[in-house]
Amino acid sequence: MIQFPENFLWGAAASAPQTEGHSLSNGKSPSTWDQWFSMCPEKFNQGQGPETTSNVYEMYRQDIERMATLGLNSYRTSIAWTRLLPDGQTINQEAVSFYRDYFQTLKRYGIEPIINLFHFDMPWWLMKKGGWETRISVDAFSTYAATAFQLFGDLVTKWTTFNEPIVHIESGYLQGYHFPAIVDMQKAVQVGYHTLIAHFRAVEKFRAAGINGEIGIILNISPAYARSKSPSDLEAKKLADLISSKSFLDPCVLGEIPQELKEYLNRAGLSPVTQKGDQKLIRENPVDFLGINYYQPMRVKSPECPNFPPTTLSDIFESYDWPERRVNPYRGWEIYPAGIYDVAKMIKEDYRNIPWYIAENGMGVADEERFADEAGVIQDDYRIDFMREHLLQLHKGISEGSNCFGYHTWTFVDCWSWLNGYRNRYGFYKVDLMRDYQRTIKKSGLWFKDMIRNRGF
Ligand code: BG6
Numbered sequence: 001m002i003q004f005p006e007n008f009l010w011g012a013a014a015s016a017p018q019t020e021g022h023s024l025s026n027g028k029s030p031s032t033w034d035q036w037f038s039m040c041p042e043k044f045n046q047g048q049g050p051e052t053t054s055n056v057y058e059m060y061r062q063d064i065e066r067m068a069t070l071g072l073n074s075y076r077t078s079i080a081w082t083r084l085l086p087d088g089q090t091i092n093q094e095a096v097s098f099y100r101d102y103f104q105t106l107k108r109y110g111i112e113p114i115i116n117l118f119h120f121d122m123p124w125w126l127m128k129k130g131g132w133e134t135r136i137s138v139d140a141f142s143t144y145a146a147t148a149f150q151l152f153g154d155l156v157t158k159w160t161t162f163n164e165p166i167v168h169i170e171s172g173y174l175q176g177y178h179f180p181a182i183v184d185m186q187k188a189v190q191v192g193y194h195t196l197i198a199h200f201r202a203v204e205k206f207r208a209a210g211i212n213g214e215i216g217i218i219l220n221i222s223p224a225y226a227r228s229k230s231p232s233d234l235e236a237k238k239l240a241d242l243i244s245s246k247s248f249l250d251p252c253v254l255g256e257i258p259q260e261l262k263e264y265l266n267r268a269g270l271s272p273v274t275q276k277g278d279q280k281l282i283r284e285n286p287v288d289f290l291g292i293n294y295y296q297p298m299r300v301k302s303p304e305c306p307n308f309p310p311t312t313l314s315d316i317f318e319s320y321d322w323p324e325r326r327v328n329p330y331r332g333w334e335i336y337p338a339g340i341y342d343v344a345k346m347i348k349e350d351y352r353n354i355p356w357y358i359a360e361n362g363m364g365v366a367d368e369e370r371f372a373d374e375a376g377v378i379q380d381d382y383r384i385d386f387m388r389e390h391l392l393q394l395h396k397g398i399s400e401g402s403n404c405f406g407y408h409t410w411t412f413v414d415c416w417s418w419l420n421g422y423r424n425r426y427g428f429y430k431v432d433l434m435r436d437y438q439r440t441i442k443k444s445g446l447w448f449k450d451m452i453r454n455r456g457f
Contacts, residue, residue, distance in 0.1 A: 002395045003456040009112065009406025010452045011074035012067070012428065013360050015119035015163065018415040019056040020080065026057070027094050029086035031121040032131070032179040033418070048421030054413050055437045060102050063413060063439070066429065068109040070445055071452040075106055076114035076218075076291070076359060076408055078163065081144050082123045084151075088140050096151055103155040114291075114359075115156045116218060117145055117202065119163040120178060120418070127179070132168070132191040135275070138198045145202035149209045157213030159206065160291055160359075161199045164220040166244055169195065174313055177419060185311055186270055193272035196251060196282075203285040217252050218291035218359045221245050223342050224298040227320050232302035236317035239264070240300045243316070253290065253351045255283040268309035290347070291359030293410075294340050294390070296333040299325070330366045330424050337389040344397025344404060357406035361390050364417065364424030368442075378430055378442040387444070388457060395456070409448070413439055 017023065023034050030038075037049035056063060067075060083095040106113045118141070122131050126140055145161065171177035173188035199217055206215045222244060226237035242261045250258045265271045300317045307315035326335045340358070347356050363386040371379045391407065398404050414427035422433060428445030432438040451457050 001454075001456055002392065003454075004391075004395065004407075005398070005405075006455070007405075008455065009074040009357055009408070010448075011072045011076065011111070011114075011406065011408045012410070012412035013076040013408045014056075014411045014413075014415055015078045015116070015121075016080035016083070017050055017053070017078075017119060017121045018411075018417065019054045019077065019413070020083075021052040021055040022057040023050045023053070023080075026083070026098075027086055027092035028080060028083040030124040031080070031082045032124055032127050033121060034082075035124045035127070036179045044419055045421030045423045048416065050416060052437075053416040054431050056413075057098065059437065059439075061105055064105050064109050064111065066439065066441075067106075067111055067412060070428065070449040072111055072412075073452075074112040074114060074406060074408070075412070076116060076160075077102075078116040078119040078121075079148055079152075080121055081118065081141075082121065085123075085144055085147060087125060088123065088143065091147065091151075099152060100155065103152060107155065112158065113156050114158040114160065115148075115152065116160040116163050117141075117148060118161065118165075120168050122168070122179075131180075132194045132198075133187055135194060135273075137194055138201055141198040142201040142205055146205040146209065149206055149211050153209065153211040153213070158289075159211075159213060159215045160218050161202045161215065162195065163218045163291075163359075164293060165192070165195045165199070165217070165248055167220065170244075170313070183312055185268075185309075189265060189270045190272045192247065193274065196248065196257075197278055199248075199252065200281045200285050203287065204281060207285070214288035216287045216289040216291055217248065218293060219245070219248050219252075220293040220295070220360075221249070221343050221346075222294075222296055222298045223339055223346070224300050224317075225322070227299065227301035227322075230302070233300070236300045236302040240298055240317045243313075244298065249290075249351060251282050252287050253354055255286055257282065270309060288355070289405075290351075290354055290356040291408075292343055292347070292356055293360035294343055294358060295361065297336045297339040299334070328363055328365070331364045335363075335386065335389075337393045339393075340390050341393040341397045344394060344402035345400070347404075348397075348400070348402040353401070353403045355403050355405055357404055357408065358390075358394060359408050360410040361387070361407070362410035362426045364420075364426045366423050366425070368425050368430065376440055378440075380442045380444045383442070383444040384447045387448070387451075391451075391457070 224240035226233040414425040414431040429439040
């Protein structure tokens with residue numbers, strides 16, 4: 001039997017755009033996702049767009065009751081910027097009532113809300129002005145953050161600024177999965193820099209507002225493992241870690257953008273435009289805690305055709321198939337539980353053992369109805385095995401002193417997954433899109449309930 005500490009946070013994570021629905025009503029303005037879907041619905045799995053998702057806007061109270069039944073003591077979701085401030089300035093009072101009731105209900109059931117501000121959902125009005133490419137976005141985000149702190153600071157004591165900031169940078173400006181789906185290294189760097197500064201400005205606002213609580217950031221950390229010990233593979237690993245992990249980890253926790261990353265960008269002629277005062281801002285506003293999303297490692301090798309200055313990521317490092325890998329075939333992601341232990345060790349040794357929690361971990365599977373029993377309960381033993389294996393490794397990291405305070409799965413009820421629509425399901429509850437979003441518990445939900453009661457397994 002392994003046991004986790006008392007007061008450990010057990011919960012699940014989601015985001016506003018992936019769960020709420022009502023994405024173009026109730027005073028909300030479009031995000032890039034709403035707009036992109038109206039422009040190119042064919043890009044989305046089975047034409048499934050963000051307009052209804054899992055209808056949490058109407059169903060949050062019942063969902064919270066379900067969370068309480070499973071024994072969750074914490075839940076992370078986000079505020080939709082476009083719902084709270086549809087034009088970036090004017091407060092939507094209906095959104096205020098909605099979020100206040102949402103957060104109050106969570107608290108009434110003993111579930112701590114962890115509230116994130118940005119989960120890939122750039123307002124369309126701001127995107128039209130250039131989005132994160134322009135410095136205007138930094139001011140706009142800090143106005144939004146300050147408004148959220150002021151409106152909900154009495155209810156929320158754990159805040160995060162961004163979820164996986166590296167994803168909207170890479171997916172939007174290098175890989176084509178998020179709007180504007182272009183490949184432009186220079187813009188990617190600038191978008192990354194503005195995102196980073198927006199994070200710091202929000203932290204600064206938080207401190208200035210004197211809110212009773214803590215603020216952090218949620219980063220997806222996929223540790224890089226090199227194909228071989230050859231200098232070129234090791235160099236590829238170093239660059240992969242610098243770009244994908246340290247670019248945010250170092251400034252957010254240690255107060256400095258890695259010198260090696262700055263030098264690399266400088267040599268490549270890709271340094272971002274900065275402003276006076278940025279360095280001081282970064283140095284003086286470390287986060288209180290980290291959320292780490294861990295799904296998979298990166299397996300990297302040196303590029304077949306290295307190119308400098310790089311124009312795409314594969315000019316810098318390439319992925320390779322580790323011969324011993326196990327893969328989740330639906331998502332194509334490697335399953336490597338030991339990676340979570342390596343992350344725990346890294347936070348302890350390289351990041352001053354800052355308090356952190358697993359903010360997402362989970363397994364997306366398609367066509368899960370195949371696994372339903374006569375009562376309609378999906379027998380998702382694969383998900384239970386996935387969690388069990390990852391929790392074992394996390395437990396090992398904690399036993400060796402890593403300061404981890406919780407474990408959240410992705411996600412509570414099945415939710416909408418961007419271009420993948422509802423293809424891969426992650427939830428403890430199945431959502432039936434044909435029957436008014438009816439929720440049905442899966443076997444993994446019942447397993448998680450037992451696990452929480454025993455603080456382990
Ligand atoms: C994380 C994101 O990267 O992984 C979520 O924070 C996302 O928004 C989740 O849904 C699972 O990935 P996907 O692409 O299968 O939805």
